Amino acid sequence: MVQYRESDSDERQMTWLEIHTQKWANDAFIQIQSSGLDVSEFRREQFPPSIRIIHEPTNEFFAFGDENGGTLWTVPGHPGKRFATPSGPGSVSAGWGSKIPLFTQWLDALRSLLTAVAEYRATPDLWSSSRSETAIFERFTAAGLENRPFTLEEQKYIAVQLQELKAFITRTSQTEDSKLRQIETQLKYLEEASTRMGRKDWLGILIATIFAVVISGLFAPDRANELLGFAAALFQSLYGFVSHLALPA
Numbered sequence: 001m002v003q004y005r006e007s008d009s010d011e012r013q014m015t016w017l018e019i020h021t022q023k024w025a026n027d028a029f030i031q032i033q034s035s036g037l038d039v040s041e042f043r044r045e046q047f048p049p050s051i052r053i054i055h056e057p058t059n060e061f062f063a064f065g066d067e068n069g070g071t072l073w074t075v076p077g078h079p080g081k082r083f084a085t086p087s088g089p090g091s092v093s094a095g096w097g098s099k100i101p102l103f104t105q106w107l108d109a110l111r112s113l114l115t116a117v118a119e120y121r122a123t124p125d126l127w128s129s130s131r132s133e134t135a136i137f138e139r140f141t142a143a144g145l146e147n148r149p150f151t152l153e154e155q156k157y158i159a160v161q162l163q164e165l166k167a168f169i170t171r172t173s174q175t176e177d178s179k180l181r182q183i184e185t186q187l188k189y190l191e192e193a194s195t196r197m198g199r200k201d202w203l204g205i206l207i208a209t210i211f212a213v214v215i216s217g218l219f220a221p222d223r224a225n226e227l228l229g230f231a232a233a234l235f236q237s238l239y240g241f242v243s244h245l246a247l248p249a
Helices: 016-035 096-122 126-142 152-172 177-193 199-215 221-234 240-244
Strands: 042-047 050-055 060-063 072-074 082-084
Touching: 016 042, 016 050, 016 096, 060 096, 152 177, 152 221, 177 199, 199 221
Parallel strands: none
Antiparallel strands: 042 050, 050 060, 060 072, 072 082
């Protein structure tokens, strides 16, 4: 037979606010987990009259208020902008059960912001990339590079180095199989082009291909110089000055 302990006369009485505060905290934890966000990036802290949940990387937060309302939250992606519900029976956040639906809406907005930020960071600046590519082409033109054909030995060398370039892109990027096949097709074209193009024309195609890899999202734009530097090292024996291949500052 289950026996329930009677409260001691001097034991502090729990309040409905304390009880529901714990419930809100647990429900919020579950909601964060279900959303696919990293729970370790969130913190619960006291925020009178109850608690708030903070997303530490962005400082966005949701404060629960109490039974009468008084819920407060930041608007993700709009620094300094907050939304506060009034206190009183007619408030949208009045009642114990009104908080989690509002928290879920806030969490969805935060997740949308984080997704957009991730996409922004992974998206190249096409205008800057275009200007950089033009600047590099102009640098090659100024170098007075001859456009003589590659020797047979140089063509074999290029084929090997292009395989190294493909392996580097595959190894250092999280690329889908379909995009890897696209890279393979582009590099295969470069190999074939080396048998019929002059050195200057072929180098221009190589540079255009590398920029295409960056612009199309096949390689993270913030690592473009790393890719350019690796390509420069591969073909330095063919183009001495190509060791300076890098995006203009």
